[in-house]
Amino acid sequence: MGPIMKKLKSNQGITLPFTVVIMFFVALLIAALVGYVSLSYQLSTRQIRLAEHKIILENEMYDYIKNIDDIEDLNSFPSDPSEADFTPINENYYIKVFKNKVNLIIELKEQFNYPNVVLKAELEFTLDYVYSEDNASLEIDIISYQIKKWGFN
């Protein structure tokens, strides 16, 4: 009876509990793979959006610098940093501008999605006498600028 039982057991094929365990591990493997990919995709998307946001901030900064036309614009910025505060330049972006001795400090950020990402630029403007056709005389004005610092906080 003993050897017959043994032979019977060995020829029963794959048992139901064994199948269930194997299926469970296969399902676990698939779930782990899907979970890992989904997480890594989300993280990557977040990093890509942040990189894209930084490009946008830089574009906005250059756009702002482009609109500084003359010495009058430069003189309109406060020399005391405590007097400067973030003010909106359009519906999304806020800017803080002040003068530090001869340099102009500009801080730019987006208020809603990335309020902690601030682009800070320090520009050194070179001034010289420029002939003014309106007044037919030499007047001090901007002739160039140089970026001294440029980066995110």
Next chain:
Amino acid sequence: MKTVKADKRGFSLTEVIVSIAIVSIVVLAVSSTFLSVRRIERQKVARENLVSEIRNIYNIFSSEPNDDFISLIERIYDVEDPNNKTTIKIESINDVEDHNKETTKITIYYNSLFQPSETGENLIVCYYSKEKGNNSINYTLKLEVQGSYQNYIKKEALTRTIKVWGQS
């Protein structure tokens, strides 16, 4: 004795069909998961490369916004190829409406993973223009993504204008 007889029968046709069906379902599920994973991974790499390429192009532009930009970008992207195929194409566009504005179209060719390649499955088209002012020149670089990811990047990220004083 009965059980010994049953032992010699082997698998019935129904058992074989059911096992094949179950194994097929499992193999299908696993392989489709792996294929999806591979596709998503490739998409991720392509998107990362796209943003990185846009950042690189703008870094080159910001370092040399003046006329040297074109030769600099050509030097960086024009890879020597034995088949004489190129990853970059540069052409001038005449603006008939505004004679003060000169535009150059720079097309950079990429593969499906957004790596520079002559296959041209994806493209970044750069419109580089300069506009003269009184005592300054505004250099503008406008990018256009063509291919599978053309709507992926916000349009605000695709235009940069740099003003350079003292040139006119």
